[in-house]
Amino acid sequence: MSGPLTLVTGATGFIGWHIARLLTERGHRVRALCRPSSRLRELSVERVNGDLRDPTSLAEAARDCRFVFHVAADYRLWSPDPKQMYETNVQGTRNLLEAAERAGVERIVYTSTVGCIGMPQDGIGDEQSPVSIADMSGHYKRSKWLAEQVALEQARAGAPVIIVNPTAPVGDHDWRPTPTGNIILNFLRDKLPAFVDTGLNLVDVRDVARGHLLALERGRVGERYILGCENLTLERILERLAALSGKAAPRLRIPYAVAYIAGLLSTAWANVSRREPLASIEAVRMSRSKMFVSHAKAVAELGYSPGPVDDAFLRAIAWFSENGYVPSASQVHAPVAAIRTSAVREGTPTQPHH
Helix, strand or coil: CCCCEEEEECCCCHHHHHHHHHHHHCCCEEEEEECCCCCCCCCCCEEEECCCCCHHHHHHHHCCCCEEEECCCCCCCCCCCHHHHHHHHHHHHHHHHHHHHHCCCCEEEEECCHHHCCCCCCCCECCCCCCCHHHCCHHHHHHHHHHHHHHHHHHHCCCCEEEEEECEEECCCCCCCCHHHHHHHHHHCCCCCEECCCEEEEEEHHHHHHHHHHHHHHCCCCCEEEECCEEEEHHHHHHHHHHHHCCCCCCEECCHHHHHHHHHHHHHHHHHHCCCCCCCHHHHHHHCCCCCECCHHHHHHHCCCCCCHHHHHHHHHHHHHHCCCCCCHHHCCCCHHHHHHHHHCCCCCCCCCC
């Protein structure tokens, strides 16, 4: 293969895996930076062991690369040691961007998060919505906001950095899984008896991967691009999952105050037991505001055109069921033909949802 050598961090995770796969399909020679303990599955790429906190390993990883996708992050809504999150997400981003620039990398796409986008009260956020660190609830969002500031700072200093802000991705190969994947899993496992009045912007993870490549090809250095699709309340998300899986959707909506108390108790116990809480206080606080955004800028400047989220729901249901995440696959009654068709079909383009 004679395509460009492209470094991907986070290829063992959800979004990074899909980016690495798409790059190989497009003819790139992909080099994946992995921690020694991480599993790199179902990808034909060059593996290099390293750590975002180790500049020496990053210099070796970036050597001879034309492009870099920095996707890796410590993505947890609770951690027994939040300091590690800042070391990886903030200092690790600085280390990686500096290594890429020293290696003469031509273009760098940095994966931020929709959590760094300003959310107007009862409105739709976009790349221009005012936001500051004071708007960031919890260590994950604060660390990612600070990391995004590092990327913007490097771009202003001349580094060829383009920033993308994915919303909540859905689909197959959600290995760990992500918080959004856990919503689907808990629904399939009958562990969601109730819900809170919140909302998310969901997007097919394959569209997020395509959006990253579009940002590489067409993005403007120093600009941010939201990669999203549909703004949906949690109630509507659960109704769609019910329709696609044949399972019943929960009908009980619990007040925010009740969820807040449950989050406090769950997190307090986690801090004692050192086990991840069922509902962290950070997740509860994030649920207070509907994270509704527009991806119109990515449509206009990148040619980004996301497909239906229902296709991604079907692939997620099938993948979780087939890979042992759901206790009994027979509990999921989505039409088998529809799931298999969706698993191989690319979503048809849709207009942006505002």
